[in-house]
Amino acid sequence: MTKLKLALKAEAESVDRVLDQLLEEPEGPEAQVVKAMRYSALGGGKRIRPFLVMMSARLFGVAEQSALRVAAALEMVHCYSLIHDDLPAMDDDDLRRGRATCHIEFDEATAILAGDALLTRAFEVLAEEETHSSPQVRCELISELAKASGMNGMVGGQMIDLMAETRELGIPEITRLQRLKTGALIVYACRAGAILGKAEEVKNHALRNYGHDLGLAFQIADDLLDVEASEEETGKKVGKDAERGKATFVSLLGIERAREQALMLSDQACSHLDLFDRDTELLRVMAKYVVNRRS
Amino acid sequence: MTKLKLALKAEAESVDRVLDQLLEEPEGPEAQVVKAMRYSALGGGKRIRPFLVMMSARLFGVAEQSALRVAAALEMVHCYSLIHDDLPAMDDDDLRRGRATCHIEFDEATAILAGDALLTRAFEVLAEEETHSSPQVRCELISELAKASGMNGMVGGQMIDLMAETRELGIPEITRLQRLKTGALIVYACRAGAILGKAEEVKNHALRNYGHDLGLAFQIADDLLDVEASEEETGKKVGKDAERGKATFVSLLGIERAREQALMLSDQACSHLDLFDRDTELLRVMAKYVVNRRS
Numbered sequence: 001m002t003k004l005k006l007a008l009k010a011e012a013e014s015v016d017r018v019l020d021q022l023l024e025e026p027e028g029p030e031a032q033v034v035k036a037m038r039y040s041a042l043g044g045g046k047r048i049r050p051f052l053v054m055m056s057a058r059l060f061g062v063a064e065q066s067a068l069r070v071a072a073a074l075e076m077v078h079c080y081s082l083i084h085d086d087l088p089a090m091d092d093d094d095l096r097r098g099r100a101t102c103h104i105e106f107d108e109a110t111a112i113l114a115g116d117a118l119l120t121r122a123f124e125v126l127a128e129e130e131t132h133s134s135p136q137v138r139c140e141l142i143s144e145l146a147k148a149s150g151m152n153g154m155v156g157g158q159m160i161d162l163m164a165e166t167r168e169l170g171i172p173e174i175t176r177l178q179r180l181k182t183g184a185l186i187v188y189a190c191r192a193g194a195i196l197g198k199a200e201e202v203k204n205h206a207l208r209n210y211g212h213d214l215g216l217a218f219q220i221a222d223d224l225l226d227v228e229a230s231e232e233e234t235g236k237k238v239g240k241d242a243e244r245g246k247a248t249f250v251s252l253l254g255i256e257r258a259r260e261q262a263l264m265l266s267d268q269a270c271s272h273l274d275l276f277d278r279d280t281e282l283l284r285v286m287a288k289y290v291v292n293r294r295s
Numbered sequence: 296m297t298k299l300k301l302a303l304k305a306e307a308e309s310v311d312r313v314l315d316q317l318l319e320e321p322e323g324p325e326a327q328v329v330k331a332m333r334y335s336a337l338g339g340g341k342r343i344r345p346f347l348v349m350m351s352a353r354l355f356g357v358a359e360q361s362a363l364r365v366a367a368a369l370e371m372v373h374c375y376s377l378i379h380d381d382l383p384a385m386d387d388d389d390l391r392r393g394r395a396t397c398h399i400e401f402d403e404a405t406a407i408l409a410g411d412a413l414l415t416r417a418f419e420v421l422a423e424e425e426t427h428s429s430p431q432v433r434c435e436l437i438s439e440l441a442k443a444s445g446m447n448g449m450v451g452g453q454m455i456d457l458m459a460e461t462r463e464l465g466i467p468e469i470t471r472l473q474r475l476k477t478g479a480l481i482v483y484a485c486r487a488g489a490i491l492g493k494a495e496e497v498k499n500h501a502l503r504n505y506g507h508d509l510g511l512a513f514q515i516a517d518d519l520l521d522v523e524a525s526e527e528e529t530g531k532k533v534g535k536d537a538e539r540g541k542a543t544f545v546s547l548l549g550i551e552r553a554r555e556q557a558l559m560l561s562d563q564a565c566s567h568l569d570l571f572d573r574d575t576e577l578l579r580v581m582a583k584y585v586v587n588r589r590s
Contacts, residue, residue, distance in 0.1 A: 029458045030451035030475070037446065084411060089403035108384035109457050112407065116379060116414065117446040123418040124441030127434045135430035139422045142437060146419030151332065151412040156325035162404050163324045180325070 004285045011054045011071075012047040014064075018072040022125055036106045036114035037121075041079045044097045044235075048218075048290070050075050052189035055283050056207055059276055060197020066132045070141060070192050073122040077149050078185060080118035083111050085158060091240075098235035119149075133196060140195050148184040157181025169247045175216065182222075183215035190214070206272045210283065213269035218290045220262040223248040225294070227255065233294050262291040299580045306349050306366075307342040309359075313367040317420055331401045331409035332416075336374045339392045339530075343513075343585070345370050347484035350578050351502055354571055355492025361427045365436060365487050368417040372444050373480060375413035378406050380453060386535075393530035414444075428491060435490050443479040452476025464542045470511070477517075478510035485509070501567045505578065508564035513585040515557040518543040519550065520589070528589050557586040 019041050025034045050071035057067035086093040086101040087108065094104045103111035125131070126142050133141070147153055157180030164177065190211030194204040225234055226241050227250050241248045250258045269287040273280040314336050320329045345366035352362035381388040381396040382403065389399045398406035420426070421437045428436070442448055452475030459472065485506030489499040520529055521536050522545050536543045545553045564582040568575040 026447060026451065028451075028455065028471070029462075030446065030454045032458065033450060033454040034446055080411075084407055087404075087407065089407060109382075110454070112379055112382065112384060113450050113454055115411075116375075117450040119411065119414060120441050120445035120450065124438055124445060127438035127441065135434045138434050139430045143419055143422035146415050146422065150415035150419060151325065151329055152321060155328060155408050155412040155415065156321065156323075159325040159328040159405070159408055160323065163327060167324075176323070 002285075004282060004289055007282055008047065008051055011051045012045075014054075014068055015047055015050040015071050015075060016042060018068045019075065022069075022072055022076075022121065032106070032110060033113045033117055036102055036110045037079075037118050039105055040083050040102045040114060041076055041118060043099055045075075045079075046295075047075065048286070049078055049185065049189040051286070052186065052211070052214075052283075053192045055286070056190050056193025057196055058193070059203075059207075059278050059280070060193055060199055062193055062196040063132060066196055067193065069125055069131050070196065073125045074145070074185070074189055074192065076118040076122040076125075077145065080115040080122075081149070081154055081158070081185075083115040083118070087111060090158070090162065093237060093240075095231070095236050137195060137198070141192065144191065144195065145188055148188040153180055153184035154182075157184070164246060165244060171249075171252055174247060174249060174252065178216060178219040179212070182219050183212060186215035186218065187211035202275065206275055210269050210272040210287075213265045213272070214287055214290060217262045217265035217269065217287065220249045220258050220265070221291045221293065223250040224255065224258060224262070226250075229294055235295060259291075266291045297580075299577060299584055302577055303342065303346055306346045307340075309349075309363055310342055310345040310366050310370060311337060313363045314370065317364075317367055317371075317416065327401070327405060328408045328412055331397055331405045332374075332413050334400060335378050335397045335409060336371055336413060338394055340370075340374075341590075342370065343581070344373055344480065344484040346581070347481065347506070347509075347578075348487045350581070351485050351488025352491055353488070354498075354502075354573050354575070355488055355494055357488055357491040358427060361491055362488065364420055364426050365491065368420045369440070369480070369484055369487065371413040371417040371420075372440065375410040375417075376444070376449055376453075376480075378410040378413070382406060385453070385457065388532060388535075390526070390531050432490060432493070436487065439486065439490065440483055443483040448475055448479035449477075452479070459541060460539060466544075466547055469542060469544060469547065473511060473514040474507070477514050478507060481510035481513065482506035497570065501570055505564050505567040505582075508560045508567070509582055509585060512557045512560035512564065512582065515544045515553050515560070516586045516588065518545040519553060519557070521545075522550065524589055530590060554586075561586045 023034060023038050023041060025031045053071040053074055054067050082096060083102045085091050086096055087103055094101050102114055123142055126138055131138055157177055160177045161181055187208055190207045191204060194207050226238050229238055231238055266287045270284045273283055318329060318333050318336060320326045348366040348369055349362050377391060378397045380386050381391055382398055389396050397409055418437055421433055426433055452472055455472045456476055482503055485502045489502050521533050524533055526533055561582045565579045568578055
């Protein structure tokens with residue numbers, strides 16, 4: 001196994017332990033919604049976002065326990081967005097991470113509530129003293145996460161994406177859509193360590209830029225996988241974009257130029273890390289990985 | 296107009312002004328989701344929860360601007376819960392506050408996203424400096440709101456409610472269901488002023504008890520309205536509980552005993568206010584109003 005894969009696996013196991021503790025099943029019939037939350041949040045996934053939190057936190061010597069709770073909260077928000085995006089009224093997907101999506105495994109009502117509760121729990125976790133950060137830092141973590149995931153972030157991006165099925169988008173519009181839909185949360189993951197570590201502005205900014213380029217490279221690679229990879233490799237349905245006639249980086253640029261663009265962004269992401277003294281190797285390898293992955 | 300109605304109207308107007316500012320429509324196609332958020336959050340309603348925030352804040356001399364932002368955030372959470380509860384997969388309602396529900400006026404996907412974004416925006420607002428409270432107080436407001444609305448609060452209650460359609464509930468189960476589903480957020484509204492005002496524990500506790508009794512009285516009155524009032528009066532569909540064969544306080548106790556119970560709880564709610572020196576008249580009148588209202 002490569003160094004990156006080993007590190008990803010180790011961090012994923014740590015985050016899963018924290019998620020397991022934070023999503024405790026209550027007594028009573030409402031346990032059903034927590035079962036659905038656990039099904040979706042503990043059901044695998046590459047855990048790229050939590051990994052980015054952990055790596056950026058390490059650049060500033062942030063305590064691991066502190067970073068792990070932020071990583072777990074972020075993963076809850078990511079999982080909530082997957083559950084809601086997969087709903088019949090949205091992207092109507094029944095396969096995710098190689099398993100039935102939440103509304104297929106449970107039912108639609110439970111899936112809606114499980115998403116709602118994961119989002120809510122994420123903010124609760126960040127607000128609590130157990131994050132071992134000052135209240136000021138906790139407020140900033142909450143405010144920035146809300147911005148990245150709300151109407152001017154992830155939700156706004158998903159809204160544009162839904163509306164894109166009935167209107168033609170060009171490269172500038174697709175870039176903006178992806179910056180909101182997937183980019184904002186990836187940028188947040190990269191910046192979380194800087195917030196926790198009260199980083200000086202230039203380092204905060206460097207991580208924001210790294211996250212921005214990484215997020216776009218990640219998305220172009222995702223579009224390529226939708227065209228080139230199999231359902232077995234990705235654990236989700238492929239060929240969806242073409243089927244729905246949706247414009248993507250690949251449909252607009254072609255496979256070759258899209259791949260070039262992703263590689264260029266990956267290099268550019270790494271260049272933003274040059275100003276750090278500490279070891280940024282895993283963040284650099286991550287930037288290569290996101291464009292070369294097969295799942 | 297009675298003194299309470301005048302006060303309710305005045306506070307509702309102030310909260311609506313703040314909501315209007317906090318839900319600004321962005322440029323671009325994602326404006327659609329904000330239109331839906333505004334449709335649901337600014338579309339009337341009695342604004343009882345924001346009113347409780349404002350009244351409890353006044354007991355501790357909290358600055359109005361501070362309390363108004365908390366009241367607006369709480370109303371966003373209430374409106375998000377209404378939007379999601381009305382969805383076809385949940386209670387499948389098409390009438391709310393005398394108008395089409397969000398998914399009827401827009402579509403299901405937009406309604407899901409509008410609910411998600413209202414919940415997210417609420418936490419963002421509470422985390423921001425403009426709340427004019429210390430970061431410590433803001434973290435407590437966020438943590439308590441998340442507890443009241445998440446898997447062990449409102450969402451948990453809605454989950455039990457959905458499962459109640461297929462199992463028999465008795466008075467203890469219904470009481471617990473309502474404590475989670477509607478009670479927790481009402482208790483939060485009553486306690487918000489105490490949190491903002493850094494109240495001593497005995498006063499915090501008194502407001503919690505007031506909110507607890509008020510919330511239950513409110514719910515019994517709601518069950519009575521579902522049996523006795525018209526769609527014109529309530530602005531929503533009536534007779535739903537009986538139609539679905541769902542156990543309620545009224546189906547279990549009968550109309551007379553349910554009404555007696557609501558009045559008893561209303562009196563008991565007021566008794567918790569006896570320890571306050573400042574004027575608690577409007578909170579007492581509110582406790583009478585919730586059991587005597589026709590809408």
